[in-house]
Amino acid sequence: MFVIRLYNTFGRKIEDFNVENNTVRMYVCGPTVYDYVHIGHGRTFVAFDAISRYLKLRGFNVIRVQNITDIDDKIINKSKETGKSWEEIVDDYSRDYIDNLNALKVKIDLHPRVSNHINEIIDFIQKLIDKGNAYIAPSGSVYFDVDTYSKYGELSNTKKEEWNQGEEFIKEKRHAYDFALWKSKKPGEPFWKSPWGEGRPGWHIECSTMSTRYLGESFDIHGGGMDLIFPHHENERAQSESYTGKLWVRYWMHVAFLTIKKTKMSKSLGNIIPLKDAIRSYGPSVLRYWFLSSHYRSQVDFNEDSLEQSKASLNRLKDAMSIIRNILSEGPKSYSTDEDIKIQKNIVSEIEKFHESMSDDFDTANALSHIHNIASIIFSKLENTRDFMGASIAFDAFRQFNEVFGVMDEEFSLAYDRLSKIIDSIVEIRNELRAKKMYDLSDEIRSILENNGIKILDSKEKSTWRFQ
Ligand SMILES: Nc1ncnc2c1ncn2[C@@H]1O[C@H](COP(=O)(O)OP(=O)(O)OP(=O)(O)O)[C@@H](O)[C@H]1O
Numbered sequence: 001m002f003v004i005r006l007y008n009t010f011g012r013k014i015e016d017f018n019v020e021n022n023t024v025r026m027y028v029c030g031p032t033v034y035d036y037v038h039i040g041h042g043r044t045f046v047a048f049d050a051i052s053r054y055l056k057l058r059g060f061n062v063i064r065v066q067n068i069t070d071i072d073d074k075i076i077n078k079s080k081e082t083g084k085s086w087e088e089i090v091d092d093y094s095r096d097y098i099d100n101l102n103a104l105k106v107k108i109d110l111h112p113r114v115s116n117h118i119n120e121i122i123d124f125i126q127k128l129i130d131k132g133n134a135y136i137a138p139s140g141s142v143y144f145d146v147d148t149y150s151k152y153g154e155l156s157n158t159k160k161e162e163w164n165q166g167e168e169f170i171k172e173k174r175h176a177y178d179f180a181l182w183k184s185k186k187p188g189e190p191f192w193k194s195p196w197g198e199g200r201p202g203w204h205i206e207c208s209t210m211s212t213r214y215l216g217e218s219f220d221i222h223g224g225g226m227d228l229i230f231p232h233h234e235n236e237r238a239q240s241e242s243y244t245g246k247l248w249v250r251y252w253m254h255v256a257f258l259t260i261k262k263t264k265m266s267k268s269l270g271n272i273i274p275l276k277d278a279i280r281s282y283g284p285s286v287l288r289y290w291f292l293s294s295h296y297r298s299q300v301d302f303n304e305d306s307l308e309q310s311k312a313s314l315n316r317l318k319d320a321m322s323i324i325r326n327i328l329s330e331g332p333k334s335y336s337t338d339e340d341i342k343i344q345k346n347i348v349s350e351i352e353k354f355h356e357s358m359s360d361d362f363d364t365a366n367a368l369s370h371i372h373n374i375a376s377i378i379f380s381k382l383e384n385t386r387d388f389m390g391a392s393i394a395f396d397a398f399r400q401f402n403e404v405f406g407v408m409d410e411e412f413s414l415a416y417d418r419l420s421k422i423i424d425s426i427v428e429i430r431n432e433l434r435a436k437k438m439y440d441l442s443d444e445i446r447s448i449l450e451n452n453g454i455k456i457l458d459s460k461e462k463s464t465w466r467f468q
């Protein structure tokens with residue numbers, strides 16, 4: 001099987017992927033919960049989902065942690081604007097986030113929240129102070145002294161002149177590029193007690209503390225959108241490596257933006273399409289398909305036509321699956337022709353290319369094109385030759401594809417066989433009604449099935465069906 005290679009933002013080059021003990025520890029920065037999660041978030045979360053599903057398909061254990069930022073200036077501002085408490089805001093939007101992850105079938109093993117880890121964050125900051133990497137300012141805020149970490153700027157490939165953190169309290173910092181670990185309390189803001197007075201954690205420290213707590217002092221993949229490379233991930237790295245003195249993250253992976261009218265989709269810019277609305281309009285499978293139809297490192301602009309196209313392409317794969325099912329229901333034959341053997345080899349070669357693409361920096365776009373090549377073989381050849389062995393190979397190819405893409409789960413569910421037998425019988429009865437020209441009744445059966453997500457595919461001889 002192909003060696004998995006991926007683009008490491010650190011060093012900006014493609015590298016072989018290696019982990020210890022076959023277990024991949026992955027941390028992805030989750031949302032700040034002060035508004036609805038949008039399809040830009042969806043893209044990043046589904047991209048890492050496909051990566052972890054592929055790693056599982058290749059036999060790795062994958063542990064995924066994705067945090068919820070539930071303390072932040074933006075949450076406090078939203079609370080001031082709306083008159084709601086910050087807890088209420090955080091509750092509402094965390095629920096929206098989790099519901100949408102579930103709807104999109106993105107599996108996360110732990111969703112740590114900042115507000116549950118204040119003690120751990122305080123201990124982390126104290127250790128940085130003790131080691132001389134952080135200092136307490138007169139206000140009671142604590143800052144990271146960037147000059148104490150000589151590797152600063154390596155991850156983002158930036159120079160000192162570019163390090164302005166745009167932080168408040170500029171006067172009390174040793175350098176403009178130092179960043180806050182702990183922010184002293186301001187009137188009307190949520191706060192916690194600490195050795196340096198009342199206050200709250202800065203943004204970057206939460207990810208260093210929670211990822212290290214749950215994944216260890218060194219872990220494998222750290223990811224997020226490209227906006228996070230600087231300053232967020234640069235700062236996280238400085239904190240964590242100063243804390244442990246060890247290499248913190250082996251592979252840094254960043255997803256390109258989902259844009260709308262060529263501008264990054266972002267809560268703070270107010271140009272979002274909430275995930276819940278997109279899921280309602282297109283369904284989770286079409287959305288996932290659309291996200292994964294481009295490589296995670298290329299920017300994608302939102303466009304309704306391309307979503308419609310994804311829907312049609314996904315239906316093409318479902319049509320192909322329905323033909324496979326039909327051929328399989330006819331049972332094995334006792335002889336394969338030379339043509340059958342040639343087709344079988346072509347399908348095997350396409351599924352190999354699927355793996356080759358996925359192993360090449362998780363190129364889902366290319367991988368998808370090979371699944372469509374299998375669909376073309378099914379339409380142009382297998383549908384006529386009706387070779388059982390070819391259909392079995394194609395079935396397994398689609399199963400592997402679905403394990404990574406998660407867009408045809410109905411077709412592979414445990415209940416499928418039982419359900420499909422029932423639908424087969426209904427469609428058979430409808431075929432008999434059509435043969436007897438009882439069209440009113442057959443149309444009614446069609447509409448009942450279609451209202452329940454089952455599409456009838458009529459042909460001259462015999463109708464078949466597939467899930468919509
Ligand atoms: N348009 C986008 N495309 C791809 N990934 C995104 C996009 N917006 C956010 N992300 C990613 O989603 C995760 C959560 O992001 P965050 O809550 O900071 O979102 P945001 O909408 O950019 O918010 P804000 O405008 O408040 O910064 C991060 O990993 C971030 O990089």
Ligand SMILES: [Zn+2]
Binds near residue numbers: 029030232
């Ligand atoms: Zn983070």
